[in-house]
Amino acid sequence: MPILWLRVALGCYAVGLLYALVALTRSSDWLNKTALHAAYLGMLFHFVSLTEDMRLSGQITLTSVHNAESVLAFLLMVAFMLVYLGYKTTSPGIIVFPVVFLLTLVAATGEQPFLEIPPDVRKSWVIVHIILIFTGYAALIVSFGASVVYLIQERTLKSKKSAGILSRLPALELIDEIGYRSLLMGFPFMTLGLIVGTMVAQATFGRVDFLDPKILLSLLMWAVYLLMVYTRWNAGWRGRRAAYLAAGAFLAAVVAWSANYFSAIHRFVQS
Amino acid sequence: MNFRLIGVNHNTAPVEVRERLAIRESRLPEALREFVQHPGVEEGLILCTCNRVELLARTRNGSADLAGFLQNYFNLQPTELESHLYDYSEHEAVRHLFRVASSLDSMVVGEAQILGQVKEAYATARAVGAVHSQLDLLLTRAFAVAKRVRSETAVGSSAVSVASVAVELAKKIFGSLQGKHVYLVGAGKMSELAARHLQAHGAASIFVANRTYERALQLAAKFNGEAIHFSEIYNTCDRADIVITSTGSPVAIFHRQHAEMFLSRRRNRPMFFIDIAVPRDVDPEMNKLDGIFVYDIDDLQQAVSSHVADRKKEAERAEAIINSEVERFQARLQTLEVAPTIVSLQDHLETIRQAEIDRVRGRLGPLSPEQELAVEALTRGIVNKIMHTPVTALKTAAREAEATTLIDLVRRLFNLQAQEKEKKTVKSGDRG
Numbered sequence: 001m002p003i004l005w006l007r008v009a010l011g012c013y014a015v016g017l018l019y020a021l022v023a024l025t026r027s028s029d030w031l032n033k034t035a036l037h038a039a040y041l042g043m044l045f046h047f048v049s050l051t052e053d054m055r056l057s058g059q060i061t062l063t064s065v066h067n068a069e070s071v072l073a074f075l076l077m078v079a080f081m082l083v084y085l086g087y088k089t090t091s092p093g094i095i096v097f098p099v100v101f102l103l104t105l106v107a108a109t110g111e112q113p114f115l116e117i118p119p120d121v122r123k124s125w126v127i128v129h130i131i132l133i134f135t136g137y138a139a140l141i142v143s144f145g146a147s148v149v150y151l152i153q154e155r156t157l158k159s160k161k162s163a164g165i166l167s168r169l170p171a172l173e174l175i176d177e178i179g180y181r182s183l184l185m186g187f188p189f190m191t192l193g194l195i196v197g198t199m200v201a202q203a204t205f206g207r208v209d210f211l212d213p214k215i216l217l218s219l220l221m222w223a224v225y226l227l228m229v230y231t232r233w234n235a236g237w238r239g240r241r242a243a244y245l246a247a248g249a250f251l252a253a254v255v256a257w258s259a260n261y262f263s264a265i266h267r268f269v270q271s
Numbered sequence: 272m273n274f275r276l277i278g279v280n281h282n283t284a285p286v287e288v289r290e291r292l293a294i295r296e297s298r299l300p301e302a303l304r305e306f307v308q309h310p311g312v313e314e315g316l317i318l319c320t321c322n323r324v325e326l327l328a329r330t331r332n333g334s335a336d337l338a339g340f341l342q343n344y345f346n347l348q349p350t351e352l353e354s355h356l357y358d359y360s361e362h363e364a365v366r367h368l369f370r371v372a373s374s375l376d377s378m379v380v381g382e383a384q385i386l387g388q389v390k391e392a393y394a395t396a397r398a399v400g401a402v403h404s405q406l407d408l409l410l411t412r413a414f415a416v417a418k419r420v421r422s423e424t425a426v427g428s429s430a431v432s433v434a435s436v437a438v439e440l441a442k443k444i445f446g447s448l449q450g451k452h453v454y455l456v457g458a459g460k461m462s463e464l465a466a467r468h469l470q471a472h473g474a475a476s477i478f479v480a481n482r483t484y485e486r487a488l489q490l491a492a493k494f495n496g497e498a499i500h501f502s503e504i505y506n507t508c509d510r511a512d513i514v515i516t517s518t519g520s521p522v523a524i525f526h527r528q529h530a531e532m533f534l535s536r537r538r539n540r541p542m543f544f545i546d547i548a549v550p551r552d553v554d555p556e557m558n559k560l561d562g563i564f565v566y567d568i569d570d571l572q573q574a575v576s577s578h579v580a581d582r583k584k585e586a587e588r589a590e591a592i593i594n595s596e597v598e599r600f601q602a603r604l605q606t607l608e609v610a611p612t613i614v615s616l617q618d619h620l621e622t623i624r625q626a627e628i629d630r631v632r633g634r635l636g637p638l639s640p641e642q643e644l645a646v647e648a649l650t651r652g653i654v655n656k657i658m659h660t661p662v663t664a665l666k667t668a669a670r671e672a673e674a675t676t677l678i679d680l681v682r683r684l685f686n687l688q689a690q691e692k693e694k695k696t697v698k699s700g701d702r703g
Contacts (some may be wrong), residue, residue: 157443158558160570171446172541236538239561 002056005049006070006108012042013073013104016097019090032090035097039090043077046104050074072134073103079138083178089170092178094152095145125200132193137253139186140225144250146179147243154239176238179246187229194222214259221252274409276364277337277356278318278325280376284355292324292345299392302344303401311335314406316396320388322377327368329406362597365409369593372413373420380586381426386417405604416596423592424585434461434468436574437545437566441469441513444543444564449473454511456480456504457518458490461547465515470494478511480504482518509533515545516552523554530557545571609669612678613662615687620654 015038019031053067080096083089153169169175197218201208209215228245231237237245279289294302299317306315306326314329326337338356342349359367370376372389393410396402402410420426438448445451453474455462458481466477477496481487484500491498499507504524508514509532518524525544533542541562546553551567558565566574628650632638638646661681668677681687 153443154561157440157564160566160573171442172444174446236540238539241561 002049002053003108005045005052006104009042009045009049010101010104010108012038012045013097013101016042016093017101020094020097035090035093036084039077039080039093039097043074043081046070046074046077067107068130068134069103070107071130072137073100073107075134075138076100076103076141079135079142079182083142083182087170087174087178089174089178091149091169091175092142092145095148096142099141125196125203129193129196129200132189132196134193136186136190136193136225139182139189140246140249140253142182143179143186143228144243144246146175146182147246150175150179150239151243179238179242180232183225183229183232183246187225190222190225194218214256217252217256217259221249221256224249224252273313273330273332274327274361274364274406275330275335275337276325276327276359276367277341278323279352279355279357280323280325283357288351288355289322289324291347292319292341294319294324299395300399303396303399305344306340307401309335309337309340312337312340314403315401316392316406316410318371318389318392320385323371325371327364327406329404362601365600366593366597368409368413369416369596370590372417373589373593374417374426375420375586375589375593386414389417390414408604408607409600412596412600416593419596420589420592424588426585426589434465436571437465437515438468438472440545440564440566440574441543442472444541445512447473450475451512452476452478452510454478454480454508454514455490456508456514456516456524456552457482457548458486459517459547462515462517463490463493465545465547466494469513474513478507480507505529505532509536509542511542512540513543513545515547517548518552520548520552521550523550523552525553525557527554527556527560530560530563534560534562547571605669608678609665612681612687613665616658616661616681616685619685619687620658624650624654 016035019035019038022031050067050070053070076096077100080090080092080100083092149169150172153172153175156169157172170178198208198215201215210219224245228242228249231245232242279292281289284292294317299319303315303317306312306317306328309315311330311332312328312335313331316327318325318327326341328335328337338349338352338358341347341352341356357367367376368389372386374381374383374385377385389410393402393414397407441448441451448469451469451474453466453469453476455466455477458479466474470477477491477494478499479487479491479494479496480499480501480503481490482501484498487498487501490496508525508529514525516524530542539562541564544553544557544563544565546565546567549568553565553567555565555567557563628646631646665677665681
């Protein structure tokens with residue numbers, strides 16, 4: 001059953017994906033509204049899927065990857081909605097929707113490997129670790145989305161085409177603020193998440209192997225994240241440079257995620 | 272009035288039709304002469320541009336087959352034209368002409384060329400004598416209306432709309448203008464206008480730098496702003512989010528390196544340069560820098576012409592102006608038609624009265640002042656009573672179509688001279 005709800009949610013997110021593709025070239029009120037309604041509906045089904053999943057297994061089973069991806073997608077949608085509530089703009093959806101769609105697609109199809117958790121690990125701490133990290137990811141992706149929107153808006157304004165005035169993208173400074181705020185909010189989550197992860201590893205293995213690809217890449221991602229916050233705060237980097245950094249951090253996050261497949265301590269196995 | 276207007280334009284006829292109706296400039300005088308020879312046509316004007324061919328005429332009693340003239344002139348079948356032709360008469364014709372001259376009927380609403388084209392058509396028609404009395408008035412009025420529309424609305428991309436586009440763009444960059452600082456380099460009229468607009472939308476403070484410091488002080492005082500010595504601009508400009516330049520400098524004042532300096536001082540917060548000077552004050556290279564947005568006067572104009580929403584609103588205002596002008600013109604023409612008759616009627620009766628008094632005075636001998644007054648009052652009273660009915664009738668008729676008939680009748684009844692009418696018409700026409 002949960003998988004069915006998830007697939008319905010996927011259908012709704014597909015509308016959002018369509019919006020993202022169209023919104024790159026033009027925008028209209030009608031489009032924004034449709035995307036928004038699809039998002040609400042998708043989140044509703046998504047939520048049903050998650051809670052049913054929990055009810056069935058009797059616990060929060062973040063530890064199966066397919067659930068993890070589903071949870072990340074859901075958190076991302078929550079972040080997107082928070083931005084919408086705060087700023088009345090759906091434009092970060094240009095990035096958020098495709099990512100959510102992909103994550104949900106992966107989660108909703110096929111068998112997923114399970115995270116191999118050594119029996120003596122405190123499960124609740126793993127859950128805290130995952131939630132924190134995911135919140136950080138979601139904020140990062142929203143920030144990346146805002147950077148892309150910033151670039152689009154900057155380009156329209158610079159090209160001096162009529163679209164600069166007609167486009168319904170939010171004002172440049174507003175987009176900038178969205179990007180910066182989500183970056184700032186995401187950072188403590190990411191940091192705490194990594195700390196908790198390290199603690200769990202320490203408790204489990206007695207030591208932390210910093211040369212493990214997963215940990216190495218996670219640290220790299222964290223470093224890029226830190227660099228972003230720093231350059232933005234110190235030098236006011238925005239626009240193109242901020243977008244490149246955000247893209248870099250995003251890439252690092254994806255690589256760190258995929259490291260699950262070849263890490264010694266953070267490994268998924270076929271069930 | 273008896274105005275008629277027929278024609279085709281870019282909306283009603285495809286170019287294949289329009290080009291068949293085109294009259295070359297060199298042949299226009301001859302066509303005009305032929306046109307006023309056409310039965311029923313008293314005065315005529317032919318407007319021929321790439322987007323329209325129009326015949327405007329003052330007709331005798333409103334009946335003239337203008338479409339017939341077109342068919343004859345171009346050897347067309349009636350069916351070829353019918354579906355494309357619009358046909359306006361009286362105030363509708365007046366309105367159409369006003370709209371055309373004001374560029375509301377143009378393909379690109381607000382373009383300035385059409386007014387010049389109407390003026391040329393008028394000059395040609397006048398030169399061959401095809402336009403002389405009422406049509407002359409109508410066209411002169413049309414030019415005045417076009418001017419009014421241009422100056423009172425933003426339809427013609429006037430200064431007002433440039434300023435409002437500047438505000439619009441600033442909002443696209445900064446969101447709200449609340450708390451933003453505006454810096455004027457050069458204290459021109461346009462920059463003042465733009466600054467006023469920005470301030471009206473919440474801009475916090477205004478700095479004014481000008482080569483003549485006194486002028487800067489004056490303008491700064493108007494905005495409650497701060498005057499800045501011109502030599503200080505590079506040191507102070509980074510305080511502003513929006514910079515409006517309008518100096519007469521022959522070379523650019525702001526270059527890339529200045530912008531880089533500003534950006535680093537501002538920690539890359541964006542800056543918006545509005546350059547309304549010609550030659551330009553801001554090096555266009557600056558636009559390539561992240562966070563610097565440079566719009567020169569052409570960019571603004573371009574943005575203006577594509578500013579659809581604003582356009583529509585302005586066009587509506589322009590239509591309102593035209594409606595009121597059509598009414599005014601109608602009222603004026605009608606009084607024009609009637610007034611000379613009333614005046615000559617008064618003159619006529621007054622002459623009779625004076626002549627009669629003179630005649631009687633010769634017979635009665637000198638009169639006492641009281642008698643003089645009594646005679647004066649008596650005769651004047653009679654004249655006024657006689658005049659009352661025809662004058663009221665004329666004034667009432669002025670509002671209706673039958674005016675001409677009644678005018679003719681009164682003139683015939685009282686044997687008023689015809690040439691007097693022409694004289695008066697021209698005289699009062701000049702006043703408007």
